[in-house]
């Protein structure tokens with residue numbers, strides 16, 4: 741059994757998120773998703789996500805190709821999470837290419853192409869301008 745792990749904020753959930761999670765699952769048999777905490781986002785971007793972490797976890801948990809969900813408290817703990825969840829493969833979008841190669845000691849790392857022309861930031865801008 742091949743266990744896949746991936747991470748993200750998944751704020752204002754959209755089809756780009758569905759695509760990466762669906763493709764991540766298709767690389768193995770069991771998909772574990774680390775949803776970044778509200779505080780992690782605030783520290784990184786100086787704003788809180790539109791959807792709070794419990795709502796984001798609820799949305800991700802409801803997907804049929806997601807088997808397990810946890811809150812990612814820190815970007816630096818990738819390796820601890822990979823070990824805790826016994827992951828064989830780390831999947832990230834290609835906006836992160838090269839950034840997590842340091843965990844290759846413990847698992848495979850695959851960067852998948854992002855879905856073009858959609859992002860949370862863009863959706864927020866569109867809704868703002870309506």
Ligand code: C2G
Nearest residue numbers: 747748749750751756757760776832833854855858
């Ligand atoms: N994504 C995608 N296509 C898009 C938008 C996003 O494939 N059009 C992917 C991203 O590459 C990422 C995942 O969806 O793999 C989640 O994206 P974000 O919510 O933006 O998460 P991010 O801020 O990249 O993750 O440890 C990583 C952190 O949790 C932050």
